[in-house]
Amino acid sequence: MIAKDDVLKVSGKTELAVVLGADAKRPIILDSNHGFTQLLISFYHCKGAKIGAAPNPTMMGILPEDSLEVQEKPFEVSGVDFFDPIGVANGRRTVRRYGVLFTCLSVRAVHLEIVKDLTTDAAINAIRRFVARFGTRESPNLE
Structure with a gap:
């Protein structure tokens, strides 16, 4: 985006x-051909030992407002996701278990739970363990 003072800036x-x-x-987005930008890039590449690294830009979505607020404790605002089965040893055999990933939206901490299957009961029990x-x-007092 171009700002009021004709400077190219990142929007993210x-x-x-x-x-x-x-x-x-x-x-501000710096011109890659400018001398100052070249010096700045070479300084940080040498400092981080990434001289041969190629830039890998990614476009990311805007964070939700809850992620940007200062939270009192971790996982006050969190997201949940299930992931593919993993093999878990159960005696002499290997059984399939699923992972539940709880992510804190403010400090990006994670908490993992394991569930037996992808049923509603298993999901509710995982959430109950997390809340416990x-x-x-x-909730704020509305009186």
């Missing part, structure tokens, strides 16, 4: 962040 995931300033939300360990967000 932190667009909706309330706690960040305008410069932090939208950093980390608690729930207390």
